Amino acid sequence: MQGVTILGNNSAVPAFDRHPTAQVLTVRDHLYLIDCGEGTQIQIIRYKIRRSKIHRIFISHLHGDHYFGLIGLINSMGLLGRIQPLHVHGPAPLWEILQLQLREADTHLPFDLQFHPLPDEGFVAEDAHSTVHCFRTNHRIACWGFLFAEKGATRADIAAGRSPAGRTYAFCADTKYDPELAEKVKGVDWMYHETTYLDDLRANAEARYHSTTRQAADIALRAGAGHLLIGHFSSKYADLGPFLEEASEVFPNTLLALEGTTYLFK
Ligand SMILES: [Zn+2]
Ligand SMILES: [Zn+2]
Numbered sequence: 001m002q003g004v005t006i007l008g009n010n011s012a013v014p015a016f017d018r019h020p021t022a023q024v025l026t027v028r029d030h031l032y033l034i035d036c037g038e039g040t041q042i043q044i045i046r047y048k049i050r051r052s053k054i055h056r057i058f059i060s061h062l063h064g065d066h067y068f069g070l071i072g073l074i075n076s077m078g079l080l081g082r083i084q085p086l087h088v089h090g091p092a093p094l095w096e097i098l099q100l101q102l103r104e105a106d107t108h109l110p111f112d113l114q115f116h117p118l119p120d121e122g123f124v125a126e127d128a129h130s131t132v133h134c135f136r137t138n139h140r141i142a143c144w145g146f147l148f149a150e151k152g153a154t155r156a157d158i159a160a161g162r163s164p165a166g167r168t169y170a171f172c173a174d175t176k177y178d179p180e181l182a183e184k185v186k187g188v189d190w191m192y193h194e195t196t197y198l199d200d201l202r203a204n205a206e207a208r209y210h211s212t213t214r215q216a217a218d219i220a221l222r223a224g225a226g227h228l229l230i231g232h233f234s235s236k237y238a239d240l241g242p243f244l245e246e247a248s249e250v251f252p253n254t255l256l257a258l259e260g261t262t263y264l265f266k
Pocket of ligand 1: 011012021063065066174232
């Protein structure tokens with residue numbers, strides 16, 4: 001598992017040239033797309049991500065800022081003549097939505113679109129070099145986080161804070177502050193946690209099932225994470241500097257998830 005490239009780091013409304021959530025995880029010769037907000041395929045082109053290498057897509061939940069770009073991307077893959085299968089993992093109702101969109105457009109994809117509904121928690125997928133598990137987060141609608149582990153990094157290793165044969169990455173999706181989340185990603189090497197708000201807006205965060213800077217950093221601290229990436233910034237903030245300042249006070253190994261930047265899991 002080499003690293004993660006950020007394609008979208010904003011919350012619901014695009015602002016300040018920031019886009020809704022999307023990230024690309026590189027696992028050897030495979031790319032995993034995590035969430036696919038509106039504009040993701042434009043970002044894929046801008047940052048020269050090889051669409052044909054996207055092997056699996058993981059959708060955390062059905063708020064539009066996390067999947068409104070999906071049908072566009074799938075449609076383009078078809079138009080570009082993709083033939084290799086594409087695996088989409090997401091909440092069960094997503095399959096109905098995709099089928100409706102494809103059926104009413106009379107779109108016949110030249111590749112096999114395989115949909116896999118997410119289980120409540122546990123095993124999601126396995127490839128030659130990695131395994132993927134999911135867990136529930138504490139959001140307004142059903143929402144899942146994903147734990148990616150390079151082969152060799154077993155859950156026991158993760159629980160013990162070790163990953164001798166590979167890196168682990170936890171994508172914690174949208175969530176309100178929930179210490180139980182730290183238990184689910186204990187010992188992870190790299191962790192993404194949303195920080196929709198600065199810490200003075202804890203009440204807003206609580207009411208909207210989102211988190212603040214210090215809350216995200218507290219989860220990383222409790223989890224014993226190696227690094228924390230923060231994102232899903234509210235459109236009310238032009239300057240991201242204070243996000244890094246506040247989170248770093250609690251968890252020094254914090255980085256802003258910046259669009260177009262690849263964070264290498266060294
Ligand atoms: Zn969101
Ligand atoms: Zn959401």
